[in-house]
Amino acid sequence: MVRSLHKLFVSNLPWTANVSFDRKTGISQRETTFTSRNQNQMSNKVEDKFNLAANYIQSHHNNFNKNDLLQFYAFYKQSTVGELDINQQPRPSFFKLQERAKYDAWSNLGSMDKEKAMESYIDLLTKLVPTWIESEQKENRNSAGTFGVSISRPKFEDKIDEEIKSIKDFIRDGNVEKLKTLLKDVNQSELNAIDENGLGLIHWASDIGNEEILSIILNTKGIDVNLKDGEGQTALFYASSCGHKNCVQLLLKHEADKSIVDNEESSCLDVAYDDEIRMILK
Incomplete structure (x- = not known):
């Protein structure tokens, strides 16, 4: 089978046709595709x-x-x-x-x-x-x-x-409904991911001190309550150092590990905001 390129005229318009011929018979197989110059x-x-x-x-x-x-x-x-x-x-x-x-x-x-x-x-x-x-x-x-x-x-x-706001904006704004919606569409690796600042969602929530937001995150399946940031600190470090008593208690309720030390060998007790926080952690 050979193919030959022929220029035809249909209604006075030039078309290019790819026509298939059988080598033995020389008869077209009538499998012709036309492309109009007008289409281009x-x-x-x-x-x-x-x-x-x-x-x-x-x-x-x-x-x-x-x-x-x-x-x-x-x-x-x-x-x-x-x-x-x-x-x-x-x-x-x-x-x-x-x-x-x-x-x-x-x-x-x-x-x-x-x-x-x-x-x-x-x-x-x-x-x-x-x-x-x-x-x-x-x-x-x-x-x-x-x-x-x-x-x-x-x-x-x-x-x-x-x-378009970031998820950190929703945490900062205390936008509970938007956060709930976003967390429905998240897998475990994303839930415990570390952002460009070296923080995870649980760190942001603990740093801001919004107990309701933190509770939503902690109750999301797959969350790592002891997730470490870029400096080896967990959410408990953030809540402790910022003096967010209710968040410290909530994290402990979810079995946050008080014995973890960061990259500088400091514990959440070492960075505690005041004596009240220290009493909770002891």
């Missing part, structure tokens, strides 16, 4: 409009809310990179809620092809700002701008990051 032109038009839309959003990202920006982000990544490879890029930990939100938005697009993602990006912008294209074309004319976007990190990612 249509793709180029979509890409040009997508680039124009991306430029507009770069300049006006402060006009959109967090959810819209997340959707733009997802369509943008799908358009420029393709499907998210979840095997090569694992889901970010819940310490990084901003990165996780972006990851989930992109992942939800599945195998959507790049052109469809571009069209969805454009459609969403048109729905939100029906006059965007006239505005952007006018700006381009005034600035002699050109099409084409080469953006490794769209500006609106910064706004997404600013608007």
